[in-house]
Structures are given as structure tokens and as C-alpha cells.
Amino acid sequence: MNLREILPARIGFGTAPLGNMFRAVPDDEAITTLNSAWDQGIRYYDSAPPYGAGLAEIRLGKLLSSKPRDSFVLSTKVGRVILDEVETGASDLGDKGTLFEYGRPNTIMHEWTAEATERSIENSLERLGVDRLDIVRVHDISQDFHGDIWLQKIEEARTGAFRVLSRLRDEGTIKAWGLGVNLTEPIEITLALDEPRPDGFLLAGRYTLPDHEHALQRLLPMAEEQGVGTVVGGPYSSGVLVGGTHFEYADAPPAILEKVRRIKEICVRHGVGVKAAALQFSLAHPVSAAVIPGAIKPSRVAEDLAALGEQIPAEFWRDLRENGMVSPQAPLPGGV
Known part of the structure; x- marks a missing residue:
């Protein structure tokens, strides 16, 4: 099913910060923050078990469990199973090892087998307090692996998680499935498979103003050709676009800081909000079905909604292009 037929709007709520x-x-x-997002009209919520070792799903469940199930769209992920036992050392989250150091101390198991997928879904339903999910994504597959191990894990997911999710979709238990990653290569490999066939993807951080060249080379043309939609996660590049210091969940490197400085300079010149530029750029590609910025304050949700509707002059987009801030191949709002 086409993602745009499932999602209620072009903006949703990413719950990673709430983990x-x-x-x-x-x-x-x-x-x-969650109550405010609901009151402001947000009806699509995305979560995942590793966000605080289940903390984000538990918090999201306090909101959604009290709402009519047909009034919102909910997505979460599989590939990480949260165990009851407490982790005695640092949580094993690969390149995100310290990202959720303030989350719950539960042990997290990495597994994409059929059994782990079904178990993960059951546990997520319990934490979220709902009876069904709309979209399920295979989370960060091959994110922390390389070479032959990478291919082994993709094969594990293909014969395990992919087949389980395809069956659940065909049975009508879920509406769609795909991958939730911040690398383009796993999606490209999945799109090249004869089966199982995914419905769409969540691509975090790879189609943003500071970082979009790689996605434009192969992934997005493949997705467009196959009619597969993408939800853009991390549209503010881990916060560096909106005053933060992180990019890719770590300290932003000098090259990114310089690019962000130049983008902001052009925004100021045209009186354009950085959030507006970021969200509208990510949504301008025909493959983009929605964006899901995260928030930890009600005011941030209001800013995101206002940014989506801000009127941006064509001259701004031309200025970005002429100054090399966006790729010549990137579609821009209004067909600029």
C-alpha cells in the first residue's frame, strides 16, 4: 500500500527524544509534549524499542492507549528485543552506544529472526497499550556490521523479519512494512530483491539540507521507479540545523558546521526560517511521504507545524542552489 494512502498528514511525531x-x-x-502534539493535530507517531530501551514506547502508550484506535497512525520497529534483565555494562547500540544512556537499563538483544520479530511486536503492543500497529519497520539492519557479517544479517532479516512482516501485511494485521535506517545501502539491497516486497521506508538523516547527495545518486531514483515512498526522519540532522551541536548522533564535524552556517546565512538574507527550509526541502522530493521531527517541548511542535506552512520565496531556493548548498539533482519546492 502506498504510504501516502496510510499517513494522515505530511508531518508526524518522532519519539526518539522521548526515550x-x-x-x-x-x-x-x-x-x-505528547498531549500538546495531539491537541495540535498530530495523528502519526513513530517509535522503536531501542529508544530508551522501551521508554519512548511506554510514554507514547500513555497518550495513545486513551485514544480511539482508528484516530491515529502508529509505526514502530523490530530488530531489537528489550529483555527484562538489567544491563550491567554499557548498552550495546553500536554507533548509538551512548545516545540513550539515560534510558531504561534493560538489556537489548539484536535479532532479525522470525521468532524475534514476532516477540518484538508483541512486546511493543504491550508497551504502547494498543491492539495493533499500522506500519512496522526493520530497524537499523546492518548499521553496526561490515563485510560478510553485514550480508549475513541482511539475509537473516530477509528470511526472518521480512517474511513475517510480509505475511502480517497480506493478512491485514498491519498495513505496511519496510526498513527504518540511517544508511541508504540496506534499502537499496532490499529494493533489488525479487521478494519479499516492502511498502516504504524510514530514512533518518540522509535526506536533509546538509546531507542528501548520496541518497539522490541511487536510492531515491530506485524508490521512485518502484513507487515506494519514504518517511524522512531526523530532518534537522540530529539538531545541528536548529542550534544543536550534534550531527549523526555525535559532535558535528567542522565541514557540516560550516555548511549549516552558510545555509543559515542564506535563510537570514531571505527572511526564511531554518526549520521551514529543512522540512520543505525534505518533502519536495516525490518519494517523500512525510517528515517526522522529534520534540521534547510543546513549543517545538508548534514551530514544526508553522514551519511546514511558511511561505518561502523561489529566490531563496535559487540562492541555495547557486551557492552549492543543495544538489542540482534535488527537487525543490515549487519546481524551482
Whole structure:
């Protein structure tokens, strides 16, 4: 099923920050933000078990479990199973090892087999307090592996998670499945398979103003040709576009900081909000079905919604292009 037929709007809510990403977020702050997002009309929510070792799903469930199930769209992920036992050392999250250091201390198991996939879904339903999911994505497959191990893990997912999710979709238990990753290569490999066939993807951080060249080379043309939609996660590049210091979940390198500085300079010159430029750029590609910025304050949700509707002059997009801030191949709003 086409993602745009499933999603209620072109903007949703990414819950990674509510898993205590980068810092400990108090419960009342998290719940207030979620309630505010609902009151402001957000009806699509994306989560994942590793976000705080189940914390984000638990917090999201406090909101969604009280709402009519047909009134919202919900996606989560498989590939990480949260165990009851407490982790005695640092959580094994690969390149995200310290990202959720303030989350729950539960042990996280990496597995993409059929059994682990079904178990992960059952556990997510319990944490979320709902009876069904709309979209399920295979999370960060091959993110932390290389060479032959990478291919082994993709094969594990193909014969395990992919087939389970395809069956659940065909049975009508879920509406769609795909991958949720921040590398383009796993999606390209999946699109090249004869079967199982995914419905769409969540690509985090790889189609943003500071970082979109690689996605434009192979992935997005493949997805467009096959009619597969993509949800853009991390549209603010881990926060570096909007005043933060992180890019790819780590300290932003000098080259990215310089590019962000130049983007902001052009925004100021045209009186354009950085958030507006970021969201509208990510949505301009025909493959993009929605964006899901995260938030930990109600005011941030309001800013995101306002940014989506901000009127941006064509001269701004031309200025970005002429200054080399966006690829010549990148579609721009209004067909610029």
C-alpha cells in the first residue's frame, strides 16, 4: 500500500527524544509534549524499542492507549528485543552506544529472526497499550556490521523479519512494512530483491539540507521507479540545523558546521526560517511521504507545524542552489 494512502498528514511525531536521547527527560515533560502534539493535530507517531530501551514506547502508550484506535497512525520497529534483565555494562547500540544512556537499563538483544520479530511486536503492543500497529519497520539492519557479517544479517532479516512482516501485511494485521535506517545501502539491497516486497521506508538523516547527495545518486531514483515512498526522519540532522551541536548522533564535524552556517546565512538574507527550509526541502522530493521531527517541548511542535506552512520565496531556493548548498539533482519546492 502506498504510504501516502496510510499517513494522515505530511508531518508526524518522532519519539526518539522521548526515550531520553542525549539527556534525561522528566516524565511530566514528555507526557505534556505528547498531549500538546495531539491537541495540535498530530495523528502519526513513530517509535522503536531501542529508544530508551522501551521508554519512548511506554510514554507514547500513555497518550495513545486513551485514544480511539482508528484516530491515529502508529509505526514502530523490530530488530531489537528489550529483555527484562538489567544491563550491567554499557548498552550495546553500536554507533548509538551512548545516545540513550539515560534510558531504561534493560538489556537489548539484536535479532532479525522470525521468532524475534514476532516477540518484538508483541512486546511493543504491550508497551504502547494498543491492539495493533499500522506500519512496522526493520530497524537499523546492518548499521553496526561490515563485510560478510553485514550480508549475513541482511539475509537473516530477509528470511526472518521480512517474511513475517510480509505475511502480517497480506493478512491485514498491519498495513505496511519496510526498513527504518540511517544508511541508504540496506534499502537499496532490499529494493533489488525479487521478494519479499516492502511498502516504504524510514530514512533518518540522509535526506536533509546538509546531507542528501548520496541518497539522490541511487536510492531515491530506485524508490521512485518502484513507487515506494519514504518517511524522512531526523530532518534537522540530529539538531545541528536548529542550534544543536550534534550531527549523526555525535559532535558535528567542522565541514557540516560550516555548511549549516552558510545555509543559515542564506535563510537570514531571505527572511526564511531554518526549520521551514529543512522540512520543505525534505518533502519536495516525490518519494517523500512525510517528515517526522522529534520534540521534547510543546513549543517545538508548534514551530514544526508553522514551519511546514511558511511561505518561502523561489529566490531563496535559487540562492541555495547557486551557492552549492543543495544538489542540482534535488527537487525543490515549487519546481524551482
